[in-house]
Structures are given as structure tokens and as C-alpha cells.
Amino acid sequence: DVKVTQSSRYLVKRTGEKVFLECVQDMDHENMFWYRQDPGLGLRLIYFSYDVKMKEKGDIPEGYSVSREKKERFSLILESASTNQTSMYLCASREPTRYGYTFGSGTRLTVV
Amino acid sequence: GENVEQHPSTLSVQEGDSAVIKCTYSDSASNYFPWYKQELGKGPQLIIDIRSNVGEKKDQRIAVTLNKTAKHFSLHITETQPEDSAVYFCAASTTSGTYKYIFGTGTRLKVLA
Numbered sequence: 710d711v712k713v714t715q716s717s718r719y720l721v722k723r724t725g726e727k728v729f730l731e732c733v734q735d736m737d738h739e740n741m742f743w744y745r746q747d748p749g750l751g752l753r754l755i756y757f758s759y760d761v762k763m764k765e766k767g768d769i770p771e772g773y774s775v776s777r778e779k780k781e782r783f784s785l786i787l788e789s790a791s792t793n794q795t796s797m798y799l800c801a802s803r804e805p806t807r808y809g810y811t812f813g814s815g816t817r818l819t820v821v
Numbered sequence: 822g823e824n825v826e827q828h829p830s831t832l833s834v835q836e837g838d839s840a841v842i843k844c845t846y847s848d849s850a851s852n853y854f855p856w857y858k859q860e861l862g863k864g865p866q867l868i869i870d871i872r873s874n875v876g877e878k879k880d881q882r883i884a885v886t887l888n889k890t891a892k893h894f895s896l897h898i899t900e901t902q903p904e905d906s907a908v909y910f911c912a913a914s915t916t917s918g919t920y921k922y923i924f925g926t927g928t929r930l931k932v933l934a
Contacts, residue, residue, distance in 0.1 A: 713864070744924075751827070751910060752865070752924040767921070799864055808853050808914075810922075812864030 712736075715800050715813040722820050728787040730816050732800030740803040741783040742810065743767075743775065745796045752799065758783055790820045823848045825913050827925025834901050835933050842896045842928045844911035853914040854894045855922065856885060860907045869896070901932045 716731040739760050744752040754767030756775040764775050776784045797817050801810040824847045834840050852873040857865035871878045871885045884897040908929050912922040
């Protein structure tokens with residue numbers, strides 16, 4: 710089975726810190742995605758990547774950036790963390806010939 | 822903009838009863854509709870999906886129906902069991918062709934033993 714691994718389950722960071730959330734998939738998928746999940750709002754797309762070094766903004770990219778230097782790794786960066794970025798962050802990958810996503814277990818980030 | 826509405830937000834059923842979750846989408850070009858189940862402490866997992874050229878799809882106790890005219894699709898779970906308790910998300914593909922999905926806001930299903 711495809712495995713999508715997010716490096717941290719829980720993170721607590723201070724306002725203004727630069728935060729890196731890491732995601733690794735082990736099935737050579739080209740497409741990778743970062744979502745944030747908030748109660749009552751569902752999953753909202755932050756950024757996605759078609760392939761190495763390629764990235765596109767999703768629906769809520771403000772305050773975030775991403776990096777994809779290697780095919781298996783897709784990093785989400787909070788340039789200067791703010792309390793309104795406290796959320797559950799979910800990484801997903803997708804095989805181009807299939808439709809469904811495989812999600813990681815999520816990182817719950819708290820910014821204090 | 823593109824939108825997916827999901828109802829209800831919470832649903833409690835007795836074990837053995839059926840559960841139905843409904844979603845409405847706005848983009849008439851959407852052609853793929855997955856359903857995800859998220860258990861506590863885990864990421865969402867794909868449980869069933871349907872393409873726009875099919876009206877219904879069934880997998881054991883789970884079924885999904887699609888009404889393209891009304892832009893509605895629904896998840897049906899029969900003979901519910903305690904392990905069905907989770908948050909369920911519907912989603913619809915977008916017109917951009919990038920396999921981005923618009924997700925609903927989720928339904929918390931509780932199956933009461």
C-alpha cells in the first residue's frame with residue numbers, strides 16, 4: 710500500500726516562528742497536496758505540486774509556501790506563524806492514473 | 822466559486838440502522854465524486870467513489886448515488902456497525918483538470934450500540 714508519512718503528529722510553535730511541515734510518500738507519485746482541516750470548514754487546499762520543482766497555489770495559499778526538491782518529499786512552510794494558522798494539516802499524494810488521494814495521518818499544529 | 826455543501830453535520834443512528842449523508846455540488850463540469858472516512862487520529866481514507874457516467878455504485882454495505890441533473894450525490898451505509906463511527910467527507914472534482922477536489926464540510930457519524 711502507498712504510504713504517506715507526515716513527520717510530526719503534534720507541533721507547538723510560537724508566533725513569528727518559521728515552521729516546516731514535512732511529507733514523504735513512498736510510491737513515486739507525481740501529484741502531492743497540502744490541505745488544512747478546520748471544524749465546520751472541511752478540507753481546504755493550500756498548495757499542490759504536479760512534479761518536482763512544480764507548485765501551484767490552492768484556495769488559501771496566503772501565509773504559506775511549499776518546496777518540492779525531490780519527488781517523494783513535499784514540504785509546507787509557514788514563513789511567520791500566526792495564531793490563525795493553528796489547524797490540522799493533511800498531506801496527500803495521487804497516482805496520475807488513478808483518481809483517489811492517499812492522505813497522511815496529519816499534523817496538528819498549535820501556534821501560541 | 823465552486824462549492825460542495827454537505828448535510829447533516831452530525832448524525833446519530835442505532836446499530837443496524839441505515840445512515841444517509843447528502844452532498845450538493847455547484848460545478849456542472851464536476852465528473853468525479855469520492856467519499857472519504859476519517860477515523861480519530863487518522864487521515865481521511867477513500868471508501869468509495871463514483872464517476873459522472875454512473876448513477877449508482879455499491880460496495881458491500883456502502884453505496885453512493887449520483888443525480889447529475891440535480892447536482893446531488895449521497896452516501897448510504899446499511900446495517901451500521903460501531904466501527905462505522907467516524908467523520909465522512911464528500912468531494913467533487915473541479916474543472917481545472919488537475920484533480921483538485923472541493924471537499925464538503927464533513928459529517929460526524931455516531932453509531933450507537
